[in-house]
Amino acid sequence: MPEILEHHSALAHLGLAARAVATRDAGQGVGLAEAPYRAAVNLRGRLDDAGFAAGAEQALGCALPAEVGAVATAGELSALALGPGEWLVVGGSDGPALRARLLAALEGVFASVVEVGQQYATIRIAGPKAAETLQKGCPLDFDAAAFPAGRCAQSLLSKIDVLVWKRSEEPAFEVTVRRSFADYAWRWLHDAAREYGVAILAG
Amino acid sequence: MLLIDCPHCGPRAELEFSYGHEAHIERPKAPEALSDAEWADYLFLRDNTKGVILERWVHSHGCRRWFNVARDTVTYxxxxxxxxxxxPPALERKTYV
Structure with missing residues (x-):
């Protein structure tokens, strides 16, 4: 029986839980939080292959979005279109189960299903100055008109690769980075947000 | 900085892309039949066009896909x-002195 390892936060050394407050003060422009571990699977295949599209839809409960940057959500699972024929399926806290579910639905189909959840760390940034904070280090346009709710984009944030996802109409973004960049990303965001007043929130 | 229209992601800053140099350079069908000069030409020699060039770019920090671009080296x-x-599409090619 293999030992089941606990998911270890990439930012555990910062002691964020002890520094977290319940809510952001009215005077603070930005709230930062480390999102808890989230299962993620990199899914690749051809959407024009009916077997792939149907299999993925059966496993996810929604059709894969074709347009790069679009996100489809069903229940706790979301599929983020990273590129043509490439998606990041995220949701829940059981990566192996998510992978198994997709593999079962795509049996015999030309596809790639790779569990990548533990490779990433996600930081949530919210508040009226969240977009301005990100704008300091990222060439994407975070204005609500250019980056509406339900969109994601990959870009650079202060030289590191990021996946930014705007989940709702709120001025809030989820910034997903490679795990080894989590410390840098957190410190950069915290520093960039300091002039607006920043609250550390519980994930 | 260039604003490059990625065919998958739309207009993005040049920072997100990597340059892949001249496009449409075909690998010789029979490399063993080439002289050293011809092989060197294939490997190393590129046009240094003042005007429209065809080049490859990859959206390395975005969708990670390759595509071709026609760009004017004078006006960018x-x-x-x-x-x-x-x-390559038919283009009006300005000539510069």
Missing amino acids: EILAVYPMGAE
């Missing part, structure tokens, strides 16, 4: 973006 204007493997 991007005249066309077209997929890998496709023939």
Whole structure:
């Protein structure tokens, strides 16, 4: 029986839980939080292959979005279109189960299903100055008109690769980075947000 | 900085892309039959055009896909973006002295 390892936060050394407050003060422009571990699977295949599209839809409960940057959500699972024929399926806290579910639905189909959840760390940034904070280090346009709710984009944030996802109409973004960049990303965001007043929130 | 219209992601800053140099350079069908000079030409020698050039770019920090771009090296204007493997579109090519 293999030992089941606990998911270890990439930012555990910062002691964020002890520094977290319940809510952001009215005077603070930005709230930062480390999102808890989230299962993620990199899914690749051809959407024009009916077997792939149907299999993925059966496993996810929604059709894969074709347009790069679009996100489809069903229940706790979301599929983020990273590129043509490439998606990041995220949701829940059981990566192996998510992978198994997709593999079962795509049996015999030309596809790639790779569990990548533990490779990433996600930081949530919210508040009226969240977009301005990100704008300091990222060439994407975070204005609500250019980056509406339900969109994601990959870009650079202060030289590191990021996946930014705007989940709702709120001025809030989820910034997903490679795990080894989590410390840098957190410190950069915290520093960039300091002039607006920043609250550390519980994930 | 250039604003490059990625065929998958839309207009993005040049920072997100990597340059792949001149496009449409075909590997010789029979490399063993080439002289050293011809092989060196294939490997190293590139046009240094003043005007429209065809080049490859990859959206390395975005969708990570390759594509071709037609760009004017004098004005930096991007005249066309077209997929890998496709023939370049017909373009009006300005000539410069």
